[in-house]
Amino acid sequence: MNILQINSSARAFENGAGSHSTRLANELSASLLAQSPEAKLSVRDLAREPHPVLDESALGALFTPAEARNEAQNARVALDDALIAQLQAADVVVLGVPMYNFGISSQLKNWIDAVARAKVTFEYTANGPRGLLTGKTVYAVLTRGGIYRDQPHDSQVPYLRAVLGFLGMTDVRFVYAEGLAMGPDAEAAALANARAEIAAHVDQDKTVTA
Numbered sequence: 001m002n003i004l005q006i007n008s009s010a011r012a013f014e015n016g017a018g019s020h021s022t023r024l025a026n027e028l029s030a031s032l033l034a035q036s037p038e039a040k041l042s043v044r045d046l047a048r049e050p051h052p053v054l055d056e057s058a059l060g061a062l063f064t065p066a067e068a069r070n071e072a073q074n075a076r077v078a079l080d081d082a083l084i085a086q087l088q089a090a091d092v093v094v095l096g097v098p099m100y101n102f103g104i105s106s107q108l109k110n111w112i113d114a115v116a117r118a119k120v121t122f123e124y125t126a127n128g129p130r131g132l133l134t135g136k137t138v139y140a141v142l143t144r145g146g147i148y149r150d151q152p153h154d155s156q157v158p159y160l161r162a163v164l165g166f167l168g169m170t171d172v173r174f175v176y177a178e179g180l181a182m183g184p185d186a187e188a189a190a191l192a193n194a195r196a197e198i199a200a201h202v203d204q205d206k207t208v209t210a
Helices: 020-035 056-062 071-088 106-115 156-166 184-209
Strands: 002-007 040-045 092-098 122-125 128-131 137-143 171-177
Touching: 002 020, 020 040, 020 092, 020 137, 020 171, 020 184, 040 071, 056 071, 071 106, 092 156, 128 156, 137 156, 137 184, 156 171, 171 184
Parallel strands: 002 040, 002 092, 092 137, 137 171
Antiparallel strands: 122 128
16 A cells, blocks of 8 residues: 655644644554555655646646657656656545645645646546546545634635545545644644544544455
8 A cells, every 4th residue: 555645734844843734644644554564655745845836837838748848848747747646656645734824725736736637637528527546545634723624614625525536536534633723722622633533534444444
């Protein structure tokens, strides 16, 4: 089993300090590895390795036939190719997803823009779009300063379900750590709740695969 962990916080994680989403994603991946010692883990930290934004020059490179691209265009497309290959090889994806201004981070949006490519990770058919990244399990660790779960102003969960499902990743499990900015007691309770949800997900998967 190949596990791919994507850390999308703007803050790097140093010596156990920094992003809550990265810390919990690390713990989730560690739990999966403990369950399947033969699994391999790859980690891409988008704070340490920021991916370029999808801008006019990137679009120009992507829409230029491979044989007609110049050196700079080839280099730009190769950056996206590397992320796509890494995702294609994964059986399990762990996403660390902090909430910034009611949405996902720009780091995660850049990653999504890079891996969503027509005829590679999805295609249009006579019956509509079809995702090509099937057979994967995705865990999304959501960290929020306030309380947004099942509320109309939670834009993250609908967006992630839609875009990941569009690419064929329909088995998405969410882990919530909410109220992190509402005082020390609320923070401790949020982290404890998230860890309990991680344990429940991993135990459930162990039962299903046993």
